[in-house]
Amino acid sequence: MTAHPESRAQPEPRRYEGRVVSVDAPAGDTRIIRVEVTGGESIPFRAGQYAMLYAPGLEPRAFSIASAPHLPFLEFHVKSTGRGISAHVFANWRQGDTVTFEAPFGDHYWRASSRPLLALAGGVGIAPLKAIIEAHFDHAVQSPAHLYWGVRDEAHLYLDDFFRGLIAKHHSFHYIPLLAQGPGKSSLRTGFIGPAVANDFPTLAGFNIYMAGPAAMVEATLPLLLQHGAEKDYIFSDAFGP
Structure with missing residues (x-):
């Protein structure tokens, strides 16, 4: 954006x-x-x-x-x-x-910063956010990083083991997978990224926010972020078509 x-x-x-x-x-x-x-x-x-x-x-x-x-x-x-x-x-x-x-x-790339990082991925939009989160920790940044990854069902969390491995290495990393389909047999959280983030944080002021995924997901999430205190100049997004 x-x-x-x-x-x-x-x-x-x-x-x-x-x-x-x-x-x-x-x-x-x-x-x-x-x-x-x-x-x-x-x-x-x-x-x-x-x-x-x-x-x-x-x-x-x-x-x-x-x-x-x-x-x-x-x-x-x-x-x-x-x-x-x-x-x-x-x-x-x-x-x-x-x-x-x-x-x-592209302008959707990691910025060195002491601000906490919030990464929001839809589907294979996880690809650039994987690189951004790795850069955050490769540079030994001390501020926390939060990843929300929204997918259709549990079978599409194809990097789940990778991110759970990062939790073990970095106590400041928080990983929240979200399923669009539920509840089914999965114990994972269901719902959409924008409402989930708004529910979990009292304000998004002070965050560097990186968002990648289908255009519909990015367009639906952006207004919710701004309403919840996110600063426009610190939202970096990468939307793609089908």
Whole structure:
């Protein structure tokens, strides 16, 4: 939504060739794909930014980078949409394939700050927020970080173990998964992100807020954040279409 002024210049986007080094299927409609740059070149980007992926005959599309900038690969979370480049990547990219992408892009990236961090993810919008939360702790920031991750059902919490592992390492990390479908057999909390956050915090003043997910989720949540004291200049959002 907005970019807070920073003194450092943004890295300039460039086109790269890379090699797919792994493809995992953590959920039935989701793939985690890791890509190394050909020749081992490193890409200067900030945690939370995105890349444009290319495929012959298809419109390029933005995919958030889920990996930390110091790692030797880029990680993308791809959800099957049944059309366009998402469907192509989901169905066709395999380990060893050569792929083309351009990076980095976006103002939705981690800012070094002593303010507490609030991360709000819908579905695969967890990808850039994973990188942002890792950056927060990689830089030994002492302020707390809170993650709310809203998904359709428990099967789509494909990084649940990862975030529960962070709780064990960092006592200032708080992880709240939310299910849209419930109650069922799950003991997890149900509901939507905006009302959940408003219920849990008396005010959102003083937070750096990062939000990523479907456009409908971002648009529905933003007014609730502002009504609850969030400061517009400290809300950084990344909305995507189907």
